[in-house]
Amino acid sequence: MDQPDRDGRTVADGRSGRRPASSRPGRPAATGGAGTAVADRPRSGWRQRIRTTLDLIRANPTGRVTLKIFVAVAGALVVTVGIALIPLPGPGWLIVIAGLAIWAVEFHWARRLLGFTRRHVHNWTRWVTSRSLPVRFVLGSVGLVFVATVVWLSLKYSLGIDLVARLLHYLATN
Known part of the structure; x- marks a missing residue:
């Protein structure tokens, strides 16, 4: 049964359905020395390794479901911690955005929301x-x-500590 992958392309038999970089629309094939296409060479870098690993996991139907569940749970944990930290001084919103970035690995709505957030913050x-x-x-x-x-x-309201009342009481006694 054909299913759309995370980029909206049709995936059949567990394959990613992606075309090589040189045959993607709008991307000309860059050539390196001796006429070899640069896109055909193995790229180094941590982003490419992560992308390759995720593609390998998505190639298996069980891996695809497991990855979605893992990303959903990990993102939910990070977002929940971030939301809990928002009222406190510190990086609450940054942690929420990090959780959104985790969700963006697998969920299109999170990628769109993350792009929207980046644009508006910028x-x-x-x-x-x-x-x-x-x-x-x-x-x-x-x-x-x-x-x-x-x-x-x-x-x-959460801990029952009224800092203003304590400060006024402290100033009145001194």
Whole structure:
């Protein structure tokens, strides 16, 4: 039974259905010395090794299902830890994005969402860096106030610790 692979191409009998790089549409075959196609040479690099390993795993129907389950569980664990860390100071959102990147290995929706996130973070960063120093200072201050408010509310409602009340009590006794 034919099934689409992760890139939307039809896969029959467990094969990946991918064409060599030189015959893919829109990609001319680059040639190296002595007329050999560069795409036919084995590439070195960790990305190519990972891609090759994943293609080998996907070539087997059991491996394909196992890989999907592993990626789904690993991504869910990382995203869950990241979401738990969002209210705390630290890399909560970065961990959520890392979990999304893990899901993007196997799931098209995650690849699209990751691309959307990268685009908007890049556009935001470019916009902020093009502003004057006072505007960046105000944006940074608003960000710090937001993070402080989230930390205060998280501690107050999840652990029952009211930092503002404690600080006011401390200042009143001293």
